[in-house]
Amino acid sequence: MHPCELTTPKTGQQESIAGPKAVLEDSKLWQQFYNLGTEMVITKSGRRMFPALRLRLSGLQPNSNYVLAVEVTPADGARYKFQSGRWTPAGKADPEPPRRLYIHPDSPATGQHWMARLVSFHKLKLTNNLCDKQGYAVLNSMHRYVINFYIAQADQVSQLAFSRSIDTFQFAETAFIAVTAYQNDKITQLKIDHNPFAKGFREAAAALRKDCKRSR
Amino acid sequence: MHPCELTTPKTGQQESIAGPKAVLEDSKLWQQFYNLGTEMVITKSGRRMFPALRLRLSGLQPNSNYVLAVEVTPADGARYKFQSGRWTPAGKADPEPPRRLYIHPDSPATGQHWMARLVSFHKLKLTNNLCDKQGYAVLNSMHRYVINFYIAQADQVSQLAFSRSIDTFQFAETAFIAVTAYQNDKITQLKIDHNPFAKGFREAAAALRKDCKRSR
DNA sequence: ATCTTTCCCACCTAGGTGTGAACC
DNA sequence: ATGGTTCACACCTAGGTGGGAAAG
Numbered sequence: 224m225h226p227c228e229l230t231t232p233k234t235g236q237q238e239s240i241a242g243p244k245a246v247l248e249d250s251k252l253w254q255q256f257y258n259l260g261t262e263m264v265i266t267k268s269g270r271r272m273f274p275a276l277r278l279r280l281s282g283l284q285p286n287s288n289y290v291l292a293v294e295v296t297p298a299d300g301a302r303y304k305f306q307s308g309r310w311t312p313a314g315k316a317d318p319e320p321p322r323r324l325y326i327h328p329d330s331p332a333t334g335q336h337w338m339a340r341l342v343s344f345h346k347l348k349l350t351n352n353l354c355d356k357q358g359y360a361v362l363n364s365m366h367r368y369v370i371n372f373y374i375a376q377a378d379q380v381s382q383l384a385f386s387r388s389i390d391t392f393q394f395a396e397t398a399f400i401a402v403t404a405y406q407n408d409k410i411t412q413l414k415i416d417h418n419p420f421a422k423g424f425r426e427a428a429a430a431l432r433k434d435c436k437r438s439r
Numbered sequence: 440m441h442p443c444e445l446t447t448p449k450t451g452q453q454e455s456i457a458g459p460k461a462v463l464e465d466s467k468l469w470q471q472f473y474n475l476g477t478e479m480v481i482t483k484s485g486r487r488m489f490p491a492l493r494l495r496l497s498g499l500q501p502n503s504n505y506v507l508a509v510e511v512t513p514a515d516g517a518r519y520k521f522q523s524g525r526w527t528p529a530g531k532a533d534p535e536p537p538r539r540l541y542i543h544p545d546s547p548a549t550g551q552h553w554m555a556r557l558v559s560f561h562k563l564k565l566t567n568n569l570c571d572k573q574g575y576a577v578l579n580s581m582h583r584y585v586i587n588f589y590i591a592q593a594d595q596v597s598q599l600a601f602s603r604s605i606d607t608f609q610f611a612e613t614a615f616i617a618v619t620a621y622q623n624d625k626i627t628q629l630k631i632d633h634n635p636f637a638k639g640f641r642e643a644a645a646a647l648r649k650d651c652k653r654s655r
Numbered sequence: 656a657t658c659t660t661t662c663c664c665a666c667c668t669a670g671g672t673g674t675g676a677a678c679c
Numbered sequence: 680a681t682g683g684t685t686c687a688c689a690c691c692t693a694g695g696t697g698g699g700a701a702a703g
Contacts, residue, residue, distance in 0.1 A: 403684050420671040423690035619660050636695040639666035
């Protein structure tokens with residue numbers, strides 16, 4: 224059985240007086256993508272997510288050890304199509320590749336460690352390669368996913384698959400459709416506008432490139 | 440008191456039937472530098488060592504936790520000069536900046552973890568900035584240093600400064616003189632020949648650059 | 656003068672972007 | 680024909696080299 228089926232998912236925003244709390248960083252940006260219908264590219268060699276998954280934690284016991292993990296989980300049982308400018312369900316989901324738990328490389332570490340900095344999962348990549356051996360999340364293209372985040376006491380690690388006492392968080396804004404090529408131009412543009420690595424496609428740079436081509 | 444004064448340093452090469460063993464990677468390259476009189480550049484912002492300090496560990500208990508640490512320690516009490524193509528002592532050492540223990544960022548981790556891969560200390564940088572706040576090794580230019588390596592059981596971490604039971608290794612080949620600019624041309628050339636980041640200064644590339652300048 | 660340090664630079668490594676044509 | 684996938688590519692970010700001029 225799966226942890227997300229065992230505990231009631233909390234949202235990052237909720238106010239829990241006691242116990243761990245996780246807040247999604249860049250949530251405004253995530254929301255902008257979400258409003259357009261987030262797409263994440265998957266490739267054979269693995270592709271980062273953008274926006275990156277980064278969390279701000281609080282409410283941990285400073286001297287206890289914790290393991291942090293993330294799972295990219297199917298959002299529903301459908302396969303999707305992008306037509307007439309929108310995503311619509313189109314049939315039942317394909318068989319699900321083995322779902323993988325991505326454990327944050329700093330794990331295990333103290334509550335103090337995790338709370339002192341932004342916890343980044345930028346090393347978790349998305350792939351459609353069924354044979355992937357790098358521990359990336361293997362996804363089906365044209366399927367919808369959402370991110371689950373787990374906080375476990377270090378001494379519970381081995382029980383991560385069947386314990387009831389692990390804190391589970393689900394961030395609705397992180398829902399996305401996996402694609403091998405962007406479908407929605409507005410998503411492409413939002414990525415270009417905000418991802419530093421795509422700076423070469425921003426307006427000014429793109430205009431210069433056009434000029435260059437024109438003059439040949 | 441200091442750990443290196445308490446235990447007899449072992450060499451990386453020794454055969455210890457039981458107990459931890461550490462072997463210096465690239466020891467042939469280290470030896471080449473050593474034979475010429477290794478120099479390491481120090482800068483205000485911090486400079487990597489080349490060759491990089493990388494160790495291969497064995498003899499740890501797979502399921503025990505260990506903290507790994509490195510210390511750049513003065514090799515003697517002298518200040519050096521480079522004249523007539525050789526390094527010679529020239530007076531007493533300047534006051535020693537506070538010596539820092541650099542703890543490997545993966546620490547603490549299991550014996551299994553440390554033995555499964557090459558342990559790299561490439562993030563430890565050398566600096567002459569007395570106000571450094573990044574945890575780099577603060578050294579005196581024109582002074583000679585040697586690297587000490589420590590293996591401590593995780594539950595001994597807090598005692599690292601005064602425990603007798605920590606394994607200490609000293610690698611003679613890692614001895615070097617800290618400089619703000621290279622003195623020995625042969626050292627410069629050996630760095631250029633082997634450090635990938637200095638490829639631009641290798642023969643072919645350098646020749647091309649000359650041609651380019653000449654034709655202006 | 657001489658020795659040492661600092662700074663900016665061109666040149667690299669390493670690897671993250673979307674593109675657009677080719678492929679299936 | 681259509682829809683989805685792959686690949687090489689130009690263009691970035693990020694940061695590690697020694698050179699050489701300038702400064703101390």
